[in-house]
Amino acid sequence: METMANNVAIEKSKTSKIQDVDFDNLSFGSVYSDHMLVCDYKNGEWSAPKVVPYQPITLDPSAKIFHYGQSIFEGMKAYKDEAGKIWLFRPLENWKRLNKSAKRLAIPELPEAYFMDGLNALLQVESDWVPQNPGSSLYIRPFIFASGNGFHASPADEYKFIIACAPSGSYFSGKVKVLIEETYSRAANGGVGYAKAGGNYAGQFYPTQLAAEKGYQQVIWTDDNTHEFIEEAGAMNVFVRIGDTLLTAPTNDRILDGITRKSILDIANDEGIKTEVRKVSVHELVEAAKNGTLKEMFGAGTAAVISPIAGFGYHGEDYDLPELENSYASLLKKRITDIQYNRAEDKFGWRYEVAQ
Structure with missing residues (x-):
């Protein structure tokens, strides 16, 4: 009927x-x-x-x-x-x-x-x-x-x-260690990286398997031309906190325009957190890890909302991130999920009620 x-x-x-x-x-x-x-x-x-x-x-x-x-x-x-x-x-x-x-x-x-x-x-x-x-x-x-x-x-x-x-249920990713990719590319200029095309994800599986064999849970993708700039974390957008500034790469042909990514930037600005949307080089990341100014890295996407990164590997060396009591990741995740579950004011007009 x-x-x-x-x-x-x-x-x-x-x-x-x-x-x-x-x-x-x-x-x-x-x-x-x-x-x-x-x-x-x-x-x-x-x-x-x-x-x-x-x-x-x-x-x-x-x-x-x-x-x-x-x-x-x-x-x-x-x-x-x-x-x-x-x-x-x-x-x-x-x-x-x-x-x-x-x-x-x-x-x-x-x-x-x-x-x-x-x-x-x-x-x-x-x-x-x-x-x-x-x-x-x-x-x-x-x-x-x-x-x-x-x-x-x-x-x-x-x-x-x-x-x-x-x-x-709740998406718990645990402590994630990532490997910065130096050989394979997720997407190329003029390609379909910005689209949610099935083939984009199929192409990620093999390099991720290789990273897993080395003890890492995910890959940090770098640009297809020089592998000098970080772009995404596995199937998620990636954020980096250096000092008190939150950084993420600009969207382009290769990077997905994530809805969680956009929401994080808006909430961070609302919280008074300094943000920069710009290229982030692997060299800058490594130097920040060495001098102690690299405070946080996390992936952002629908499934986990925010997935903290505990450390990364590059050129055969591992770099661990500090465990922060009041991290940007936990603050931003709470702000977003409180809006999603109707636990807090939605000043951005993002919440949509389904008629029942």
Whole structure:
């Protein structure tokens, strides 16, 4: 039986898996909710989105996603406050970036109403799947891929947009040691590094494996030309605190315009923390570590919000960072999560309430 919400057709699942889920022990992104949003692009236009039971996807072996990699995605979360209200954090930024990625990969852009109305309808159906446990959230994965067929090297004529959800617990990364990459590059000038394209992440896995074999958990990516400037930390934007100044690299063709990154810069400025958006050289980082002015490094992204870095390796030498009692990382993370969970004033207008 179909119903409607926000002009989106809803086909309810006949059964639910929710009673089998241990919400007190959720790993990240490994348990999936009962429904998903589906929207198809055919004959030159997007069809109306529809909420359907979570289910496998059937594709022809000639579907172009398998051959030419037209695939993009976003990462976002839904949060439930103490009163049971559901909130999103800057969702329009995710829609804008999805379309920015789509344009770069010659994928048709998705109308705002399809994204927002579809997301609202899905979350209304899945409201019980948004955990209320401290630090938990419903991870949301919107993605688009080429479903049209053909071996010819050209953009597909059909695409599928899906939003799937996974309730997830607190993301504890522990103490992370990173290796500054000197050989491999995450992205190149004129490439697709600024897009959330699946291939960007596939290309990261091998260098990260090599770093893991040396005892590091992640890689600090450097520029593709000289490997002299730091750019990202694994799949996250990277911040460095030298003295009392918070530094991060400017976005460009190679660096993702992270929503958490932008939020950190705004909150830091609101806190009176001096920030600089500029190139940060590996030499500057090493010298700051040696003379004691390097106070903090952390990654920033949707999953962990902020992931502190305990030390880094470069040219066969390790540099440990001090453990600070009142770190910028902990202050900024608390400011952001308090907004996300509706525990504090949102002076920036970032919080978005989902109608229930």
